[in-house]
Amino acid sequence: MRKIWDIHGGVHPPENKIQSNQKPIGVMPLPDWVSLPLNQHVGAPARPLVKVGDHVKTAQLIADAEGFVSAPVHASLSGKVVAIENRPIPHASGMQAPCIVIESDGEDTWTELQPCENYMDLQAEILLEKVRSAGIAGLGGAGFPTAVKLQPDANKKIDTLILNGTECEPYITADDVLMREQANDIIAGAQLMAKLLDNPRILIGVEDNKPEAIKALTDAAQNTAIEIISFPTKYPSGGEKQLIQILTGKEVKSGTLPSEIGIVLQNVGTAVAAFQAIKDGIPLIERVTTVVGRSLQIQRNVHVRLGTPIQHLLSQHGFDENNCARIIIGGPMMGYTVDSISVPVIKTTNCVLVPSEDEMPTPPPTQPCIRCGHCADACPANLLPQQLYWYSQAQDFEKLQAHHLMDCIECGACSYVCPSAIPLVQYYRASKGAIRQQQIDKQKSDRARLRFEAHKERVEKAEAEKEAKRAARKKAAEEARKKIDLTKSQPAEKSDTAKLDPVAAAMAKAANTKADPADEKAKIERNLESARNRLARFNHQLNDARNENDEARAGKLEPKIKQTELKISELENKLAQMAKT
Amino acid sequence: MSFLRASSPHAHSALTTARVMQWVLLATLPGLAALTVFFGIGSLINIALACIFALLFEAAVLKLRKRNALIYLRDCSALVTAVLLGLALPPYCPWWVVMLGVFFAIVVAKHLFGGLGYNPFNPAMVGYVALLISFPVEMTQWAAPSTLSNASASFPPIVESLTHVFSHDTLDGYTAATPLEVLKLREGLTLDTLYTNEAIFNQARWAGVGWEWVNIGFLIGGIFLLYKRVFTWHAPVAMLATLTLCSFLFYDAGGSQSAGSPLFHLLSGGTMLGAFFILTDPVSSAVSNKGRLIFGGLAGVIIFVIRVWGIYPDAIAFAVLLMNFAAPFIDYYTVPRTYGHNRAHRVTKIKE
Structure with a gap:
């Protein structure tokens, strides 16, 4: 038996897993349409490659990754692209975002896939590219692009790959049934990922409330070096930092990633997706999702195509809308509510929970905090939630940061145990947002200050130079006068030449200024170039101003642009004339 | 059909503030039973009076503060304060002593500082200390344990007890020095x-006698x-x-x-x-x-x-x-070490 560690705090909410983990994973009939958000992952949204009206096949690439931390999107069924527009997405704010909407042609014709049997012989770079182009993002719920995590980094040796089969959230059993049914794929996926990371040891962590899954994995992992580790069930053992602590005893330093301590953590579902992408060439177009809650007649797990509206998902399971109190995407501890049943299932949707009112009653009115400290005993990050609440109310951001608010993982254990029913996590989210905004504002103002100081310095320097010149000229003039005074006192015949001198100098100067045409031309060209640069800059600023709806600034810029344009045409004319002569 | 929009977590343990307070009230019973066995019904009278005054003061102050009295009274926190004060006061102490104690506890120590959760001092103890300093005679007359064989009498009958509480009689016949006083004044x-x-x-x-069981x-x-x-x-x-x-x-x-x-x-x-x-x-x-x-x-x-x-x-x-x-x-000096930080720190040191 391997040594395992304990995490601070944690809670034991009713598990409610039995409703959905007793049936095999079902397969959903295809929906009439799918809505595929361009951003189903952490990072930059994908860039659409199709137009409205295009016909696409299942598994066809329809949007490509934009930038390093991003993931492509593939058509999850065949049919016509009917819209690329803002549609409701599963998000706590209820916001809309760009989606590609495909109307099914009912055929489900697949694009040609590129399976690969001897995948373990492939080079790591090719494997990684396959994972990247399959659009795989963490299926556990965070949605971090998998290829980015598997990218080797010369500076950091990864010695441990952990597969997360903890699934500590109540109600969710998607990983549980996946581990029971596709243990072999998980093991194969784990070995693949290990190859990408230069063969670290592989640990798979599973809570001890999933004996069937543990057995299936142990059987599948025979003859391999993979260790299946079960540990006592406690929420939130499945949090990234918590699982690392449980399995290795190490802590991820605040503000850093697990790779800093040589660990990469992946969800078991992600391993299966990576395996299928490489062996069968199937990109990520479907996932296992738990459909559960007392307002359903059937509660189970299903393979569901991405983009499927949850309305379709629910209607296939005998959904009684009038009996449903709230629609939660994710579990009861960290999931968020949505108010529209037209939001689609996306890469990170591991559960759709539709409880009845008596299953999850409307929370009672909040009572004052009595600082009982149950929250501090439950906090897995060992924070003092009651103090954070106090300072959140006071909006004392300095104290909040001193109490490490930013290390809160928003697991909800504190709110779960709070006898006064205070929505603590909500306070923390709001304060975190405010602190982030404050930091952005501070950066902005710092930059502005630096710019202003540099400007001031430049102006002062120029002023000083002018002053120095003025002083030099004054001195020269004084010396000249002295000279004149001196000559005045000298015999008179020399005074004529002295008088003539400035005239001669002026003439010489005029002769000098009439420089050769080549110089002149170069000068005009220089002026022209700087005028063009200026024009480009003004145009750019005007754009910015318009984007920010800053009409006053735009109004000021417009005449400047006119002026510069005039100047340019004038200079161009001059040049043309010079070319003629 | 609109669905509830709520922030996570959506699950909640069954524990409530009122339940916590009720457990505290329940837990005082063995001690209260011992007090009653050895010192008579004096503590019961104290507690009953304290509870009545506490609810009245609490309701009145909540009304003045324009709060919904029914919601706040249901959290039982005023009752806990009242019971703790009632247990601490000498049995059979006059009704106005109880009333003033509860006034200091509920009105001064609790609500003037912002109500439940905002009081820097323990309300029951503020009430107790205010009484102890103001009325040292009334506050130091403890009834003698009834089982003490040489006590002048066992504890007073109900009618007489009530007379003590509601008139300004002294309880001379029934009082005795407490063990702490006996030890302190033993003169070498x-x-x-x-x-x-x-x-x-x-x-x-x-x-x-008595005290050990209490x-x-x-x-x-x-x-x-x-x-x-x-x-x-x-x-x-x-x-x-x-x-x-x-x-x-x-x-x-x-x-x-x-x-x-x-x-x-x-x-x-x-x-x-x-x-x-x-x-x-x-x-x-x-x-x-x-x-x-x-x-x-x-x-x-x-x-x-x-x-x-x-x-x-x-x-x-x-x-x-x-x-x-x-x-x-x-x-300020005992903030626990947060996950992912090398050591605990003082929150008085705020990073610039």
Whole structure:
């Protein structure tokens, strides 16, 4: 038996897993349409490659990754692209975002896939590219692009790959049934990922409330070096930092990633997706999702195509809308509510929970905090939630940061145990947002200050130079006068030449200024170039101003642009004339 | 059809503030039973009066503060304050003493500071100390334990008790010095002599007739609350530990200079009531477990110092209030080490 560690705090909410983990994973009939958000992952949204009206096949690439931390999107069924527009997405704010909407042609014709049997012989770079182009993002719920995590980094040796089969959230059993049914794929996926990371040891962590899954994995992992580790069930053992602590005893330093301590953590579902992408060439177009809650007649797990509206998902399971109190995407501890049943299932949707009112009653009115400290005993990050609440109310951001608010993982254990029913996590989210905004504002103002100081310095320097010149000229003039005074006192015949001198100098100067045409031309060209640069800059600023709806600034810029344009045409004319002569 | 928009978590444990308060009330029963067995119905009358006044004051202040009185009264926090004060007051004390105590507790100590959750001082102890300083005579007349054979009489019958409470009679016939007072005023006797001569000790099993059982009653209630996880063990255990340690150091083999045995201190006066019901008031105590160890430990030292060298025979209320002052200070220096940070730090040091 391997040594395992304990995490601070944690809670034991009713598990409610039995409703959905007793049936095999079902397969959903295809929906009439799918809505595929361009951003189903952490990072930059994908860039659409199709137009409205295009016909696409299942598994066809329809949007490509934009930038390093991003993931492509593939058509999850065949049919016509009917819209690329803002549609409701599963998000706590209820916001809309760009989606590609495909109307099914009912055929489900697949694009040609590129399976690969001897995948373990492939080079790591090719494997990684396959994972990247399959659009795989963490299926556990965070949605971090998998290829980015598997990218080797010369500076950091990864010695441990952990597969997360903890699934500590109540109600969710998607990983549980996946581990029971596709243990072999998980093991194969784990070995693949290990190859990408230069063969670290592989640990798979599973809570001890999933004996069937543990057995299936142990059987599948025979003859391999993979260790299946079960540990006592406690929420939130499945949090990234918590699982690392449980399995290795190490802590991820605040503000850093697990790779800093040589660990990469992946969800078991992600391993299966990576395996299928490489062996069968199937990109990520479907996932296992738990459909559960007392307002359903059937509660189970299903393979569901991405983009499927949850309305379709629910209607296939005998959904009684009038009996449903709230629609939660994710579990009861960290999931968020949505108010529209037209939001689609996306890469990170591991559960759709539709409880009845008596299953999850409307929370009672909040009572004052009595600082009982149950929250501090439950906090897995060992924070003092009651103090954070106090300072959140006071909006004392300095104290909040001193109490490490930013290390809160928003697991909800504190709110779960709070006898006064205070929505603590909500306070923390709001304060975190405010602190982030404050930091952005501070950066902005710092930059502005630096710019202003540099400007001031430049102006002062120029002023000083002018002053120095003025002083030099004054001195020269004084010396000249002295000279004149001196000559005045000298015999008179020399005074004529002295008088003539400035005239001669002026003439010489005029002769000098009439420089050769080549110089002149170069000068005009220089002026022209700087005028063009200026024009480009003004145009750019005007754009910015318009984007920010800053009409006053735009109004000021417009005449400047006119002026510069005039100047340019004038200079161009001059040049043309010079070319003629 | 609109669905509820709510912030996670959506699940909630069944524990409520009202339930916590009810457990505390329930846990006072063994101690209250012992008080009633040995000192008569005086404590029951105290508690009944205190509860009535507490609810009245609470409702009135909530009304003045334009709060919904029904919601706030249901949290039972006023009743807990009232019961704790009622238990601490001498049995059969006049009704107006109870009323003034409750007034100080509920109106001054609790609501003037912002109500439940915002009071820096333990309300029951503020009430108690205000009374102790204002009415030292009424506040130091403890009834004699009824089982004491040489007591002038057993405790007063109900009618007479009520007369004491509602008129301004003195309770002379029924009072006796408490064990703490006896020990303090023994004028150089060795503990052995004292224990042989004094009825309150020689008829007792460990510490003092009646008092030992009252303390054991509160200890049982406290263990129940620990089992129910209403509070952590840190503050009470630290207080009892330092009190034991101090009395052990100054036991002086029971000689004429002895400050009393550890067992005597643990089972006398308000030790157990203070340790498990007063010191554990979460609102006014330190917040981290380490902080609670310091909070409780220092309270134990203060109790011992005042009991032995101060002018008051018992000191729970003073010790708790003094430590309430120190709680925010303790909190600043006892923030636990957060996950992912090398060591604990002081929150007084704010990064620039």
